[in-house]
Each structure stands twice: as C-alpha cells, then as structure tokens.
Amino acid sequence: HPARERMEKWAEDHLWGPRARRYDYGGTYQLPSPSGDGFRPLRPDLELDDAAVHFRCGDLFRSNHPSFGFMKFDDAARHISPEVRSIGIVTNPTDSRGQNRLGKEQKEAGLKPCRIVGEAMRDYFAERFPNARVSLRNDVNETVVTSYARLIAANQTVVGFGSFGVFAAVSSFGTGYVRRPDFPKAPNHWAKPLAEMYDDIEMFDAPHRLMAAQGSGMAGANRYDELLMWFRNATYTV
Numbered sequence: 001h002p003a004r005e006r007m008e009k010w011a012e013d014h015l016w017g018p019r020a021r022r023y024d025y026g027g028t029y030q031l032p033s034p035s036g037d038g039f040r041p042l043r044p045d046l047e048l049d050d051a052a053v054h055f056r057c058g059d060l061f062r063s064n065h066p067s068f069g070f071m072k073f074d075d076a077a078r079h080i081s082p083e084v085r086s087i088g089i090v091t092n093p094t095d096s097r098g099q100n101r102l103g104k105e106q107k108e109a110g111l112k113p114c115r116i117v118g119e120a121m122r123d124y125f126a127e128r129f130p131n132a133r134v135s136l137r138n139d140v141n142e143t144v145v146t147s148y149a150r151l152i153a154a155n156q157t158v159v160g161f162g163s164f165g166v167f168a169a170v171s172s173f174g175t176g177y178v179r180r181p182d183f184p185k186a187p188n189h190w191a192k193p194l195a196e197m198y199d200d201i202e203m204f205d206a207p208h209r210l211m212a213a214q215g216s217g218m219a220g221a222n223r224y225d226e227l228l229m230w231f232r233n234a235t236y237t238v
Helices: 004-016 058-062 073-077 104-128 144-153 163-171 212-220 224-232
Strands: 023-025 028-030 051-054 069-071 086-090 133-137 156-159 175-179 201-204 209-211
Touching: 051 144, 051 163, 058 104, 058 212, 069 212, 073 104, 086 104, 086 144, 104 133, 104 212, 104 224, 133 144, 144 156, 144 163, 156 163, 163 175, 209 212, 212 224
Parallel strands: 051 086, 051 156, 086 133, 156 175, 175 201
Antiparallel strands: 023 028, 069 209
8 A cells, every 4th residue: 555654654653663652641551642632542440331332423513424424312222231230322522622523613513512412312311221320421531542442341332334333343342233334325334244244243223314414404503402302202303
C-alpha cells in the first residue's frame, strides 16, 4: 500500500519507537492517545456492566450520510436478559472537553441532541429493567479505548451495523448482538453471515430506522418531542 511507509513512520514516532512519548499514570504505564490530545486511554478501577449498548450519536446529528442512522430503543432493549444486573449505554462524551469526532465549531450543536436522546435512552432502560443499574457511559474521561473495553468485556453487547460496534461485538467475551445491514447503502454487508460462523454472535433486524439526515433535521429544528417519540415508541414513524 502506498501509505504503508508513512504509517510505519508514524507508528515509530508516536507509538513504538524510542522517541515516542510514553506516560506513567501513577504507576500505570500506557501509550498516549494517538491523537495527541492528552487523554488517558485507560484508567484503573473502570466499572464494567453486564450488558453494554453502543449508541453512536455525536457526528450523526450533524450528518446527511446516506449509510448511517439510528434504531429505536426497543431494538436494543429486547435482546437484553431480564435478569441483567447492570446496563451501560456506551456513547461519546457529551461534555465538549471530551474526546469527540466533531470539530470544535460543531461540538455543541452535535452534542446537545446527544445529551437529550442519551438521557432519554437511560431513562427508558431504567423503566424497562427496574432491577438493573443503568448508566450512561459518556463522561468527560471516556475514550475510544474505554468504550471498546466496555463493549468487549460485557456479557451481552448490542450494537448497530457501524464498524466500531461490529468489531467490538465480534470480539466480545459474551454474546454480541449485531443489527443486520438491511438496505443497499448500509455498511458492513460482509457481517451478515457472522451468526452462522460464530455461536456467540446473533444478527437482528431493526426495520424502523431514522436516517442521519432525518435525525439531524429534527434536532436542528428543535423537534425534540417528535424525535424522542420516535426513539421511545416501537411503532411510531416519521
């Protein structure tokens, strides 16, 4: 690949070579965040959950991408055991100081709907699983590494069809539930036979989808009542 030499040089300079910056976090030795933003990739005493649900949010509320969108809360919740003890909703930090895929000028506009929908999702799961501790895993210290750790270490991992979630579900120590790519522009069609290849992967259908452009438009117009109705109500359409 023509970029291979550049990638190798970057890894040598920033990760593995003698000039790479390494940090000692109170006796815990780690490589720095590759982005150079100073965030600590992992931290001790990370509280994990029985079930982890990935909710991709921030960039999608500022996107018209035809391949991505949202699924209803029920489409994630129906795969979780009624005996679950704790549920973690894994998403990006909604504090603008945290790691996020949005540029600085876009952060607040993209993070406001994440806060609103994320909190509604937490409340929905708390009502549906009253005996479980439900946590929104999106504080300012959350990183890509902690998100992957949460998804991989859970007993049940529920994700959409985006690459971030799919690879975490395949790597999960428990059972991974992956939304089936069900329309032509959806990514990762290669994942469809995963359930036939592995006994700890289940593919599921989520026929109701809210595309990124629709969600962005509703959030941009402050139509949050309608937006939350779509997420909460299994049959509501827009």
